[in-house]
Amino acid sequence: MERIYILVSGPLAWIAWSVLILGSIYRLWQVFSLAKQKEQVLFSYISLKYALRSIINWSIPWNTTNMRLHPIFTGVAFLFHIGFFVILIFLSAHVIMIEEGFGLSWPTIPDALADVMAFLVVGACIFFGVRRIVRPEVAFVTDWTDFALLGLVAAPFLTGILAYHQWGDPLLMTILHMLSAEILLISIPFTRLVHMLFAPFTRGYIGSEFGMVRHVKDW
Amino acid sequence: MKERVWIKDEGIERGAEALTPERIERTINAVLGNETGARLMAYVETCVHCGLCSEACHFYLSRDKDPSYAPVGKVKQTIWPMLKHKGKVSVEFMKQATQIAQTECNLCRRCVQYCPFGIDIAYMMSLVRRIVHKLELTPLYIQDTAHSHSATLNQMWVKDDEWIDALHWQEDEIREEIPNARIPLEKEGADIMYSVIGPEPKFRTQLIYQAAVIMNVAGLNWTMPATPGWDNSDMAMFTGDSEIMARLKRAHFETAARLRVKKIVMGECGHAFRSVYDTGNRVLGWRMPPIPVIHALEFYWDLLNEGRIKVAKQIEEPVTFHDPCNVVRGRGLHEKAREVVRAFCKNLVEMHPNREHNLCCAAGGGVINCGPPFKNARVESNSAKAEQLKATGVKLCIAPCHNCHGGLDDIIHKYGLDMELKFLGEIIYECMEKPEA
Structure with missing residues (x-):
């Protein structure tokens, strides 16, 4: 068991982060070189001002017409995304690991808060999954990969909760937590989780088109 | 919920008879391979299938929220299988994709405003139309209009002399109301070229009459062309026929350039505006229209604010x-x-x-x-x-x-x-x- 722990917390972590970083660079390079090669014209329609206008307006909860049409979904979606990144970056256990490994440190959030947020993230995943089943317009475009992606995202949080509360074997839970997180990191560039990388560009592009060419709001 | 009926259209049926699986595969891959790039890739891979675009669509809303009419539902029934099967889709699939992309989406872009990622679903429906065009599956009536564009450079098979006759006729009519009014034809160096769509001379001539009265009362230096290129409409844009679209828009802009006008003012038409202001210029390689294009709504506003009409x-x-x-x-x-x-x-x-x-x-x-x-x-x-x-x-x-x-x-x-x-x-x-x- 200890040897597995050393494996997942050492070499596998390095591999996962490397794949994430290199994979992300590759995906961004791929999309930009494709644009440069075949759709150069896109660049001439990009306006930083209108791209940012669009990104900012879509980053404020309940700010857009569609968010107000779906107030509960919007609330859950924002909690989910905020929870995801806040826990990833500011959880004390994560920061301590970084400090021990690299000597870098930054402020952390209280563990009790992180705990609540982790439950919220898992709850949000369940909400998204149920929505995929009960809402016909979502069910129509859902296949097993959509559930797999939700599972992929929920797993590190679920195992993180188990490890933190020492439910089940702590070492096993920690191993599962690290392993599932590593699988998630590796998946980001190569699945629809890539929206993490692409969304600012699709949003920015359409914001530019709407703002600069069409003189109209895109929210 | 009323079930969707797959409608028989002569253009689609006849086109389908001539299809082979190889031709479908070759055509889809040619369009997706040669004519798309980063945008389609980013759109398809970024879409998380959340369905939040659904309520933007009047088809979806009007069809008792039938998910197959939701914007992403339409993408699921067209683009996704084409990509997944690398163009290996059936004739039946292509017939259905034609109906969906060509008759169940108005390219109104409301869903684009509802997508959290700003995914341009109208662009993807246009791509399907492009494939449909190349497979010669375009519905009969709109294809006839595209033929008219190709043969006459206008939408309604209006002959060159009929166009001039229609304008002279309207000028005669106006002069009964405003004795010295003119519809100036081919006036080089005028400030404004006024352009309309084919249906105006064909069956809505009163609109030319009314526009001419407004121009005369406002005391504007304007003209209308007496040559092909007068029609700003563009159904080729909606059948995915970019080549004819380019010919139409070139004729239109070149007519304005020949008349050395400062701007093109167009009548109250939406799709023609999209073509001249947004799409047609791009297909010709102009980032924005080479000659300023003013839609009637903006034109009226200008006239009112300049005090030219009261x-x-x-x-x-x-x-x-x-x-x-x-x-x-x-x-x-x-x-x-x-x-x-x-x-x-x-x-x-x-x-x-x-x-x-x-x-x-x-x-x-x-x-x-x-x-x-x-x-x-x-x-x-x-x-x-x-x-x-x-x-x-x-x-x-x-x-x-x-x-x-x-x-x-x-x-x-x-x-x-x-x-x-x-x-x-x-x-x-x-x-x-x-x-x-």
Whole structure:
């Protein structure tokens, strides 16, 4: 068991982060070189001002017409995304690991808060999954990969909760937590989780088109 | 929920007879491989299948929320399988994809405003249309219109002399009302070239009359061309026929350049504006139109604010205003339009939602041009608009777009609404000061 722990917390972590970083660079390079090669014209329609206008307006909860049409979904979606990144970056256990490994440190959030947020993230995943089943317009475009992606995202949080509360074997839970997180990191560039990388560009592009060419709001 | 009927159309049927699986595969891969790039890749891979675009679509809303009419549902039934199977899809699939992309989406871009990622679903539906065009599956009626564009450079098989005759005829008519009025043809160096769509000389000549009266009263230095290139409409844009689109727009811009005008003013048409202002210029390699293009709504607003036209009387009865997608989501003219409407009408009752969140008339994007086979399905697919119109309780609707007129007219009849439709130019013509008349 200890040897597995050393494996997942050492070499596998390095591999996962490397794949994430290199994979992300590759995906961004791929999309930009494709644009440069075949759709150069896109660049001439990009306006930083209108791209940012669009990104900012879509980053404020309940700010857009569609968010107000779906107030509960919007609330859950924002909690989910905020929870995801806040826990990833500011959880004390994560920061301590970084400090021990690299000597870098930054402020952390209280563990009790992180705990609540982790439950919220898992709850949000369940909400998204149920929505995929009960809402016909979502069910129509859902296949097993959509559930797999939700599972992929929920797993590190679920195992993180188990490890933190020492439910089940702590070492096993920690191993599962690290392993599932590593699988998630590796998946980001190569699945629809890539929206993490692409969304600012699709949003920015359409914001530019709407703002600069069409003189109209895109929210 | 009323089930979707797969409609028989002669163009689709005949085209399908000539298809082979190899040709479908080759064509899909040629279009997706050669004519798309980063955008399609990012759109397809970024979409998380959340379904949040659904409520943007009037087809979805009007079809009892049938998910197969939701924007992402349409992508699922067209683009996704094409990509997944690398073009290996059946003839039947292509026939259905044709109906979906060509007759069940108005390319109104409302869903683009509802997608959290700003994914341009209208772009993907246009891509399907491009494939449909290359497979010669385009519905018969709109294909005939594209043929007319190709043969005559106008939408309605108007012959060159008929066009000039129509303008002379209207000039004669106007001179009974305003003795010295002119419709100047081929006036080089005029400030404005006024361009219209094919249906105006064909069966809505009163609109040319009214526009000419406005021009004359405003004392403008304007002209209309006597050569092909006068028509700004463009159904080729909606059949995915980029080559004919490019020929049309080149003829239009070159006519304006030949006349050395400062700007092109166009009549109250939405799709033509999209073509000249947004799409046609791009296909010719112009980032923005090479000659400024002013839609009628903006033109009226300018005239009113420059004091060139004046209000003589106001419409007393309450009116409502329909926002055409292509000049509102396509150019943000909703406030200017309202200022003009309020100047000429005492009481403007809004539809909800309105402005850039308007619901489309379901005629746009070439859907009405697919003709009689699809008419019932189209009108049934816009009960949402009928409810919106009805809720205003007014009897006069101003719709500054030809396609919207066609679409709304069908809706008004089908749903038994007691409502009259007018162009904004008609209202201005009725209500403005005409000193020489």
